[in-house]
Amino acid sequence: MGASEDLIEAFVADLRQLRRAVGQPSFRDLETHARKAGSHLPASTASDAVRGRRLPKPGVVIAFVSACRHYAEKNGIPVPERARETYSWQDAWAKALAGLDEGEKVRKPPARETPSSDPRSGPSERRNRWWIPERQRCSYLLIGSSTAGSRHAPLYGVPRDCERMSAAVRAAAPWMSLTMLLDPTNQEAHDEIRRAMAAPWELLVVHVVGHGYLNESARLSLIMKDSQEDNLLQTSVDLQGLLSQAERRSQERAVILIVDTSFAGAAIPSTPPTLSNWFVLAATEAHGLAYEWAGEDGEGSFTGVLAHLLNNGIAASPYPLVTMMDLARESSEAILLRDSSGRQKVTWSGTTSIEALALACNHAK
Structure with missing residues (x-):
């Protein structure tokens, strides 16, 4: 054997x-x-x-x-x-x-369809989908959890990555209303999510970083510092339920969920919500693990890669703005370069209407 x-x-x-x-x-x-x-x-x-x-x-x-x-x-x-x-x-x-x-890993589920349009296609091919939300009605909620109860070692890179991502969003999308929570309690995280969902944002981005586990119902959850391991269902943030919460508030808003945890792809709903515009960008597949990479440029985790892309821009894009598909494809390529073993694979899905969302300025150098 x-x-x-x-x-x-x-x-x-x-x-x-x-x-x-x-x-x-x-x-x-x-x-x-x-x-x-x-x-x-x-x-x-x-x-x-x-x-x-x-x-x-x-x-x-x-x-x-x-x-x-x-x-x-x-x-x-x-x-x-x-x-x-x-x-x-x-x-x-x-x-x-x-x-x-490599050949004996757990069998992966069939790949979900991802938006098919190429973000590098000419303006005429994307003219019907290129759009910019009203900039004063855009919000970015960043939640980082570096601790997960007494039984797990802290994720020391989470505060660094969240600070870098926060700075990158402020520089590349200064119109965003940015809220960052580091190591909140379960109640504090839920309160902030409810406030964000209740506000009349035209675009809401929820970005979570930390330990991802499946709760008792096999739903993906973000573990907080006061989560109870024998009651994850009630004491952690249900990431699969975030789009459902947004759906109940308003079907017209645009919602982006960025998940930097293990099993992150499980946050992509198997039954698409009725939201007009939604997008999930996940650090790894539904049955995959997320890792931190100590790159020479200090990018670290998937969140660090996203921050690097926002800070340095995407040279291959001819546009003055960065779209969600730009970030999805470029972050996927960046992770593959760092993880030659193929353990971590970025995945994403969403409505075609949000493919060309003008999320931030392209700082290509």
């Missing part, structure tokens, strides 16, 4: 052990109790997860653990410590993924 098989076997062996610890429920029982716990876990998927053929997807792991916990609770079986939260399982999954050989 090779090193990759060993990594997968060690991980799924822990899942099998957890199942035994709660009384060896059948896979059909796990399907039933996953549903009662608010998750989705077909019996066949639960069976595949513990066979060791491949690393199960993180959403499957969370549903499996939740089902075991619910089964134990309903049958009077003491709940094992490792069934009480999913933090440690996601950490173990990330370590296993990072150690796999």
Whole structure:
């Protein structure tokens, strides 16, 4: 057995052990109790997860653990410590993924369609979609969380990257109303998001940086310093729900969500919202991990790359302004240059109407 098989076997062996610890429920029982716990876990998927053929997807792991916990609770079986939260399982999954050989990584979901227009095409090809929101009604909310409770090491690059991004936005888009929150509590972050959503902005950009985990419902969440690992659903920022919140406020506004966390691509909705203009730019795919890169120019993480692009401009673009597609494509190329192993892949999606959003000045040198 090779090193990759060993990594997968060690991980799924822990899942099998957890199942035994709660009384060896059948896979059909796990399907039933996953549903009662608010998750989705077909019996066949639960069976595949513990066979060791491949690393199960993180959403499957969370549903499996939740089902075991619910089964134990309903049958009077003491709940094992490792069934009480999913933090440690996601950490173990990330370590296993990072150690796999390139050809044996977790299978990626089908790539989502991305806007097809080329941001370098001529003005005549984009004239119907080139637009600039009313500049006095544009807001940028930047939330950075460098701490994630007592069990996780601080992300020391988050404050630096947020400061750099803040300065870059002020220089490239001085018309933006910029709010930056560093290490807020869960309540403080939610209060600021609600205020931003309630205001009559024509364009709202929400940019989050920090630890990304999947909560008990397998939804992507930003972990705050006071998040509770056994209750992520109520004590973290639900990133998948941000577009839904904006949708309820106004369907006419433009909303951009920039996510710099692991599993960031999970913030892209599987069912597009009814918002007229929306765009999600994610540091990595739905089942991918985000890393920090110590480049010579100090760009660091995905947020650092975006700040660098805003500061230095995009030379290949013939336009005086930077669009969302410029940032999406250029940041993707920049990450690929830093990560030759292909572990981190930028992804994005949104409405075609926002492809050519004039977000900031192009400071190409």
